[in-house]
Amino acid sequence: MKWNEVKVTTASEAVEAVSNILMEAGAAGVAIEDVLDIENYQKDPFGEILDKETFTTLAEGAIVAAYFPETIFLPEILPTIKDRITKLPEYGLAIGENIVVVSEVEESQWATAWKKYYHPVRVTRYLTIVPSWEKYTPAFADEKIITLDPGMAFGTGTHPTTNLTLQALETVIRGGETVLDVGTGSGVLSIASSLYGAKEIFAYDLDEVAVRSAQENIDLNAQMENVHVAANDLLKGIDKRADIIVANILADIIKLMLQDAWRLLKDDGTFIISGIIEDKKLMILAELAEVGFVVDRIFQQKDWFAIILKKPEAE
Numbered sequence: 001m002k003w004n005e006v007k008v009t010t011a012s013e014a015v016e017a018v019s020n021i022l023m024e025a026g027a028a029g030v031a032i033e034d035v036l037d038i039e040n041y042q043k044d045p046f047g048e049i050l051d052k053e054t055f056t057t058l059a060e061g062a063i064v065a066a067y068f069p070e071t072i073f074l075p076e077i078l079p080t081i082k083d084r085i086t087k088l089p090e091y092g093l094a095i096g097e098n099i100v101v102v103s104e105v106e107e108s109q110w111a112t113a114w115k116k117y118y119h120p121v122r123v124t125r126y127l128t129i130v131p132s133w134e135k136y137t138p139a140f141a142d143e144k145i146i147t148l149d150p151g152m153a154f155g156t157g158t159h160p161t162t163n164l165t166l167q168a169l170e171t172v173i174r175g176g177e178t179v180l181d182v183g184t185g186s187g188v189l190s191i192a193s194s195l196y197g198a199k200e201i202f203a204y205d206l207d208e209v210a211v212r213s214a215q216e217n218i219d220l221n222a223q224m225e226n227v228h229v230a231a232n233d234l235l236k237g238i239d240k241r242a243d244i245i246v247a248n249i250l251a252d253i254i255k256l257m258l259q260d261a262w263r264l265l266k267d268d269g270t271f272i273i274s275g276i277i278e279d280k281k282l283m284i285l286a287e288l289a290e291v292g293f294v295v296d297r298i299f300q301q302k303d304w305f306a307i308i309l310k311k312p313e314a315e
Contacts, residue, residue, distance in 0.1 A: 002070045002104055002105070002106060003028075003067045003068060003069060003070065003104070003105050003106070004067070004068045004069075004070060004072070004074050004102060004103070004104055004105075005065055005066070005067055005068075005102065005103050005104070005105045006022065006027070006065070006066045006067075006068065006074070006078070006081070006100065006101075006102050007063055007064070007065045007066075007099075007100070007101045007102075007103070008022070008063065008064045008065075008066075008085065008098070008099070008100050009061060009062075009063050009096060009097045009098070009099040009100075009101075010061060010062055010063075010064060010085070010095050010096045010097070010098060011061050011062065011093070011094040011095055011096035012034050012035060012060075012061055012062050012159075013093055013094055013277060013303070013304070014062075014085075014088055014093045014094065014095050014096070015032055015034055015062045015064060015159065016159060016161070016185070017088055017091075017093055017250070018064045018085055018088075018095075019032065019064050019066075020185075020207065020209075020210070021081060021084045021085060022064065022066035022081065023066070023207075023209045024207060024209060025066075025068075025077050025080065025081050026068060026072050026077065027066035027067055027068055028067050028068065028069060029066070029067055030064055030065060030066045030067070031064075031065045031067075032062060032063075032064055032065075033062060033063045033065075034061075034062035034063075034159075035060055035061060035062065060096075061096040061097065062096075067105070074102060078100070078102070081100070082100055085098060085100075086098065090252075091250045091251075091252050091253070092250065092251055092252065092277045092279050092280040093250070093277065118131040118134075119131070119134065120134055120136045122139075122143075123162075123163050123166055123167075124163075124166050124167050124170050125170070126142055126143060126144050126170065127143075127144050127146065127166060127170065127192060127195070128143055128144070128145055128146070129145075129146045129148055129188070130145055130146065130147050130148070131147075131148065131149070132147050132148065132149045132220055144192075144195040144196070146188060146191050146192060146195065146221060147217075147220040147221050148186060148188060148191075148217050148220070149213075149216065149217060149220065160301040160302055160304040161248050161274045161275045161304050161306070162188060162189070162248060162274075163301060164274050164299045164300075164301055164304060164305070164306035165189055165246060165248045165272060165274040165306050166188070166189070166192055167299055167306070168246075168272045168274070168297075168299055168306050168308050169189065169192055169193060169196060169244075169246065169272065170192075170196060171297075171308070172244060172270045172272070172308065173193060173196040173197055173198055173244065174197070175196075175197035175198075175199075176197065176198070176199045177193075177197075177198045177199060177242075177243035177244050178198070178199060178200050178201075178202075178240065178241070178242050178243050178244070179193045179198045179200070179201040179202070179242060179243065179244045179245070179246065180201075180202050180204070180235065180238070180240065180242045180244070180245045180246070180264065181193065181201060181202070181203040181204065181246050181247075182204055182234055182235060182245065182246065182247040182249065182257060183204070183205055183206075183210075183234075183247055183248060183249035183253070184203035184204060184205045184210060184211075184214045184229065185205065185210050185213070185214065185248070186210075186213055186214060186217055187203060187213065187214030187215070187217045187218050187227070187229065188217070189203075189246055189248060190203040190214065190218065190227045190229070191217065191218060191221050191224065191227065193227075193244070193246075194221075194223075194224055194226055194227055198226070198244070199226060200226050200228070201226060201227045201228065202228050202230070202238075202240055202242075203227060203228065203229045203230070204229075204230055204231070204232040204234070204235070204238070205229075205231065205232070206231065206232065206233050206234070207231075208231055211229055211230065211231050214229045215229045234253070234256060234257040234260065235257050235260035235261060235264060236260065238260065238264060239264075240264065241264055241265075241266055242264050242265055242266065242269060243266055243268075243269050243270070244269060244270050244271075244272065245261050245264065245265055245269070245270075245271050245272070246271075246272040246273075246274075247261075247272070247273050247274070247275075248273075248274040248275050248306075249275050250275050251275065251276050251277065251280035251281075251283065251284045252280070254273050254275070254276075254284060255283075255284065255287050258287060258288065258291045258293075259291065262291050262292060262293070262311075265311065267311055268310075268311075269310075269311070270296070270308060270309070270310060271293060271308075271309040271310070272306065272307070272308055272309070273306065273307050273309070274304070274305070274306035274307075275304075276304065276305040276306070276307065277303055277304060277305075278303045278304075278305070281305055284307075285307075288307075288309060292311065292312065293309040293310070293311065294309065294310055294311070294312050295307060295308075295309060296308040296309060296310045
């Protein structure tokens, strides 16, 4: 079978958004070559040091390559793909060179080649993310392993926004909590929440592709019966009260769910947001303060921020 490859040269910060756009357009999978991921892995204090040139020839930014079956007529969908990518700066995301190239490939050329970009990565003190095809032996007794299939194109834990959120979750989960994971993507945050000891996790995503991706990744991990995935528009119509609400999505989208997050969060609960680029930080902090949230802690990696929020204590 022949496939059409659509390669988008973009900025590292837009990788997840571009991947999502391509998957929603009908791509069967994506391969991501991101300089930032390679640099993070090279500098990972817990992992081996890699030769960057072995994994990428890029000087900066990223390439997202999506694969469409020949049955999909690309000239019909490419304009929509390009238009959606071009509008990403409206949400605070740089898109770099924004070059789109289309070519034809054989199935064997892409079915496994993208796997060379993914390796086990220790993303927090206790948490390691392992691609589903890799064999990995835990380095110590308390190490927690998340098995993911990065071919599903959503957050794998190496992107700063996902990494920051995992660190934030590790600091706040004590065990027994109810967690709402908004915009779950790959399901990585829900899986981590379960491993950290949360009692029940409800994962939501508007995109049916993400819902399927999350469920498939959850099924790769043992004892995840407490994770429930469903399609939903942010927190609209949800009535489950939560100890923790986590959202790793764009700042302008987070703004739309603040009232619902306030409504559903228990008085002593914790609200974690990530996906906040530096240019949007002051805006989202002002929106949060207007609703009533107070900042507990802020995590930063490069130009990205994750924020832990609480409701003010009753006087």
